[in-house]
Amino acid sequence: MTTPALTSIVDLAARFPGIVTPDARPGFSGFIVEKDSLVEVATAIRDEMGFDLLTAVTGVDYLPENKMEVVYCAYRTTGGPGLIFKVQVPRVDPVEVPSLIDLWPGVDLQEREAWDLMGIKFTGHPDLRRILMWEGFEGHPLRKDWKEGFYEEDTKPFKSRWPDGQFYMAEDKNPFKDNLTFPQNFDPEKWIPEGDALLYGALARYTVKNESGLNTDRIVINMGPHHPSTHGVFRAVMTLDGETIVGLKPVLGYLHRNHDKIGERNTYLLNMPFTDRLDYFNSMTNNFGYAITVEKLMKIPVAERAEYIRIIVSELTRVQNHLIFIGTLLNDLGAMYTPSLYAFEERELILDIFEAISGARMMCNYFRFGGVVRDIPDDVMQKIKGLVHERLPAKTDEMERFLSENEVLVSRMKGVRMIGAEDAIRYSITGPVLRAAGVPYDIRRADPYGIYDRFDFDVAVRHNGDLMDNYLIRIDEIRQSLRILKQAIKQIPEGPINSQKPVYQVRVPAGEAYGRIESPKGELAFYVVSNGKPNPWRYHVRPASFVNLTALEKISVGNKIADFVALLAMFDIVMGECDR
C-alpha cells in the first residue's frame, strides 16, 4: 500500500466531547457529528485545524439501518491526509441536514446533487433545486428503494435472460413498454410542465440592482445545451446588462447517465469500463482513481511493474488532455480548427499506444485491482520512448512558439481575471485552475498515490490567476509530465503485472474508502462503501469538472459575455464526468 490511509491526524472527538464520536464501524474511519452542531464543528475544522479545502459532499442511504448519512471530506491545501466527517439522520422525510454553504461555497452544486438524487434537504441552502434531473421528476433515484423502469434485480450478474430458451427484452416487462415509470392514475394530458420557472426565479433573485440611475433592460441569454463552444451539452443561463454578465446559473444533467445507480448494481470489476466513460478524454486516469479506491478497501498491494505502467499511461493521458485543451481553447477564442488539428495529430500518436496495449483507442479499460490487464510490449515501449524523448518535447515547444506570444492571444487573455487563491480554495476548485491562482496544490505531491513519491518533478504553479496563466500552466504541466515519463521509462522493472490472480468477482471486505487522484482536470475521487457483498453499497464519483463549475457564477459575474466562452474553456469541462 503506497497510498496513505485516511487516518485522521486530529482528534475531533476530544475537541468536541459528546458532540463528535469516532466512527466505530469496522472498516470505517472519520467522525460522526451531531446534526445540530455541524456548522460549529465544521467551522472549527476549517479555522482551527486548517482543513480549508472541502472536496466532497455526498449522501449514503443506509436502508437496512433506516439511516441517511452525509459524508464530508476535508483536506489541507498544505498537503497531507484528509479528514472525513459525517452526519447521520433518521431516514424519515423530510431528511434535513444544515447546509455548509456559508463556510464553503464550493458545496453548492454537490448539496444540490445530494438533494436531487438522495432527497437530503440542506437547510439554509439558498437555491436548493434539482440539478441533474429536472424539476417535476418523481422521486429521488439514488435511494435504495427507488426503482427505475428497466429494473430487473438488485444486483448483477442477473439471472438467465432466456430461462426457457426464450429471450425477452427489458421493454416487455415494463407496463409502459419503455424505460418509464409513472405514478398511478397519471394523465399526461393534464400535466403542466414546470418549465424553467424556478431557474429563472433563482436567476432573478441573485441579480444586483442597477445603481447608475439609468433605466436599462436586462437580457436573459440561454447558452446551450446545443452550442459549439460549451464542450458538450452544458447549458448556462445568464442575465446581461449590456455586455456585462450580472447573473449566471449553470444547468447540468443533459448527459446524466446514472453512473452511480448503475455502479451500485454492478460488481466491482464491472464498474471499470464504466469509469472509462466518465471523462472520456482520460480513461486511463479514471481507471486509476477507481483502482486505487478499491485497492484501498481490499488492502492489496500493486505489482511493481504495474505501478510504473500506471504512471506511464496516466502521464501520457495528461499530455494529450492538455494538448487538446489548448486546441479547443484556441477554437473557442476564434482560431478555428488549425491549433486543434495540431493537437489531434499528437493525440493520435498517444492513442496508438493505448490501442496497442489495451485494444481500444479511447475506452481502454486497462486497470485491474492489483495491477493492469496487459503488459506493454517491447516495441510499444520503444515507441513511447521515441514520443517522450523526441517528438512530444519538440511539439510542445512548437505549440508554445506558435501561440504563447501571439499578439491576439495575449491581448485576449492577459489580465482577464479568473479567480484568486482564497476564493479558489473556498469554492473547492482543484487542478490547474487552482494552481494557476497561486496555490501549489497537486495531489501527486500533497497526498501521493501510486508511486508518485519516487519521481522528481515540480508542481506547476502560476500566480496571476488570469486566463493567460491558466493557459500557460497547461504547457508547464505537459513539461512536468514528460519529466516524470522520462524517469518512469528509465526505471521500469521487469516482473509480473498483477499481484492478484485474474478473477471476475473480487472479495472486498466491508468498509469505506475515499480514493483520489490528480486527474488532468483536477481532483477525481471515488467514494465507495462496501458491505462485504460482491457489489458496492454506495459508489460515488467526485468529478473535478462538476465541482469546479460551482465557481463559474462567481468567476463570470462582472466579466463580459465575449470572455465567457474563454472562462468556461479554462475549466476544461467534460460533460461525461460532470453529469456522470
Next chain:
Amino acid sequence: MDNEKISLPQYDIPEDMQHAIAVTTLDRLYNWGRRSSVWPLMFGLACCAIEMIAAQTARYDMARFGMEVMRPTPRQADLLLVSGTVTKKMVPAIVRLYNQMPEPKYVVAMGACASGGGPFKEGYNVVAGIDKFLPVDVYIPGCPPTPQALIAGMIKLQEKIDKQSYKKSRWYDKKKQDANYVPVPILGPDLIDPRRNEEIRIAAAKRENEG
C-alpha cells in the same frame, strides 16, 4: 426501373463528341450534388463526439467524402449525427433541433448508446436509442465507433442518398412535407412522448388496479 439503371447512359454519343458531351439523368446529377456535400450538424453528445472530431482531423479526414462543413445551426444542416447517449433531459432539445432542420434531412445513430441505449440502457435518465423518437437512416455500432467505422457509416448514408429519386421524395411533395415533424417530448414525472399519451394513461390507470 431502379435508380441505378436509370442513371446509365442510354444514348450513343458520336466518338468525336465524347469529350464534350456527357449524358446522365437528373436524379443522378441531383444525388451526386447532395451526397458529396452532406453538411452535418456540429452537435456532440458524449464520448462518440470526440471520435467524430477525430474523424475530421488530419489522419482520417472526412472531408475526402465531402462532409467537412459542420454547421452549428440546425437550419443549415442536413445530417443529424447523434453522437452519444441520449438522455431524457436532452431528448426534447434533440427533437427540436431535428424539427428545425430543413428537408432533405438524415439521422445517423453513432455508437451503441444512440442506437439502443448501450451500456447505460438501464439508467433512469437514459433513452434506449434515438430511434424511439427520430427516424434513423444509418446505425453505426461501436462504443465508441472508430473514425474508420464512422466514415464507413457515412459512406452507407451516401449509398442511401444515391438510391433516392427526386420524383418520389417527400420534401417536394406538399402533402408529405410535415410527415417528418416529431412532437417534442415533455418532461413530466418521467419522459412523456405526446404520441403515446393514450397508452401511458391506460397503463398508469391499470397500474393502480393491479397494485
